[in-house]
Amino acid sequence: xxxxxTAVAEGWPVLxxxxxxxxxxxxLARQSGLSVIEASGSxxxxxxxxSQFAAIGLLxxxxxxxxxxxxxxxxNLRHLLMAASLRPxxxxxxxxxxxxxxxxxxxxxxxxxxxxxxxGHRDLLYYATFGTxxxxxxxxxxxxxxxxxxxxxxxxxxxxxxxxxATFLAIVALGVRHREDIVVAVIAGLVAGxxxxxxxxxxxxxxxxxxxxxxxxxxxx
Amino acid sequence: xxxxxAFALGGVATxxxxxxxxxxxxxxxxxxxxxxxxDALPIAIIAALAGAGALPGAQRVVQALARLExxxxxxxxxxxxxxxxERRPEARDVGAVLVHGxxxxxxxxxxxxxxxxxxxxxxxVGGRVLGLLVGxxxxxxxxxxAGRRGDPEDLALAHDRVEGVSGxxxxxxxxxxxxxxxxxFVVVVETIEMTAAADVVERLAAxxxxxRSLVAAHPERLERLLGRERGG
Numbered sequence: 460x461x462x463x464x465t466a467v468a469e470g471w472p473v474l475x476x477x478x479x480x481x482x483x484x485x486x487l488a489r490q491s492g493l494s495v496i497e498a499s500g501s502x503x504x505x506x507x508x509x510s511q512f513a514a515i516g517l518l519x520x521x522x523x524x525x526x527x528x529x530x531x532x533x534x535n536l537r538h539l540l541m542a543a544s545l546r547p548x549x550x551x552x553x554x555x556x557x558x559x560x561x562x563x564x565x566x567x568x569x570x571x572x573x574x575x576x577x578x579g580h581r582d583l584l585y586y587a588t589f590g591t592x593x594x595x596x597x598x599x600x601x602x603x604x605x606x607x608x609x610x611x612x613x614x615x616x617x618x619x620x621x622x623x624x625a626t627f628l629a630i631v632a633l634g635v636r637h638r639e640d641i642v643v644a645v646i647a648g649l650v651a652g653x654x655x656x657x658x659x660x661x662x663x664x665x666x667x668x669x670x671x672x673x674x675x676x677x678x679x680x
Numbered sequence: 681x682x683x684x685x686a687f688a689l690g691g692v693a694t695x696x697x698x699x700x701x702x703x704x705x706x707x708x709x710x711x712x713x714x715x716x717x718x719d720a721l722p723i724a725i726i727a728a729l730a731g732a733g734a735l736p737g738a739q740r741v742v743q744a745l746a747r748l749e750x751x752x753x754x755x756x757x758x759x760x761x762x763x764x765x766e767r768r769p770e771a772r773d774v775g776a777v778l779v780h781g782x783x784x785x786x787x788x789x790x791x792x793x794x795x796x797x798x799x800x801x802x803x804x805v806g807g808r809v810l811g812l813l814v815g816x817x818x819x820x821x822x823x824x825x826a827g828r829r830g831d832p833e834d835l836a837l838a839h840d841r842v843e844g845v846s847g848x849x850x851x852x853x854x855x856x857x858x859x860x861x862x863x864x865f866v867v868v869v870e871t872i873e874m875t876a877a878a879d880v881v882e883r884l885a886a887x888x889x890x891x892r893s894l895v896a897a898h899p900e901r902l903e904r905l906l907g908r909e910r911g912g
Binding site for chain 1: 682685687688689690691692693694695697698699700701702713716718719722723724726727728729730731733734
């Protein structure tokens, strides 16, 4: 089986999930005041699920562009590690190809790609195919969700106005891998909530999240 | 425009984290502590955003429960709230109007803001839209239908549904009938108590006047819309 077909055969559950989450993002983006074009633009330009959810949450709160971009950067700093891990496998490619491969680097694409490479394969078609399909699924889902989301009147009847917070909680729950992650998440959530109640801006809240892991790391020493 | 700038900056930031190690390479290796920090960072920030959304929500529930008045207190008299508002020297009253979304279209001053700000600030009341206080860094403290300010409980103004929309709180009227009990249907005057800098208040007042003029100039359009609404 060709690497491209293998990518589809092995990755379709992830692709399907991505489309569903994309629909969720589209609906929430629409209910947060974004237009269909803005919602889709976010998925095309940023193409990073968790940070996109964070961005619409912040925009809904009235955050400025710098605050949103800073938050997106913080959330996506982990891609530095992923890209550095992939570098040995892209040494034979041109700069243009690497730039293209970088665009489709997401958590899911990294996980699938690095798994493929660690099984002894060296071809990049598997990673490129999966990453491109993931991009297509995410963007198609976003577009569908944004169009559907526009038809929802009085979203509070369906609890959609709380859905962004619920989505954040779900992302955290799914992202926990160690006990330490739970401690970090609880500290970050409580501190941010307390800061918000005290009237802090969204940026202060996000900074609280950036500081929480430091506290936990220092406590381990 | 803010949205697109935010996405552009966010896109550049995201792409840089992905592309730099692939294209330029990273010399040396990261310390284990830094790796662990970067590993924990996304969960921490998302958890912070969740906490920032969840705890104030929980507080509103507690406040709503606290408004179940103690015995002996007169219905609708929320002395602590009133005292808190009165302590704010910058609190001012600004009139606003209830307008139908369709009516607002085609008005140059509103169209300018409509692309994003009005859409964010609009709030459905029945089939109509409370289009007020668009995109200004002010905070709405209290909304009341004119002539009924003394009985906010009866108005069912959902004080626990204050929303931060572009820095502006917009409260929802819980019952459509509350809006219809206003002074006619052409201009349903609301009273907005909000806190903001004086220049912001002036601008908001001007915006409200624009909306009010618009509605007053085209009562037949609103009447037709409302008639269709009632008929439908």
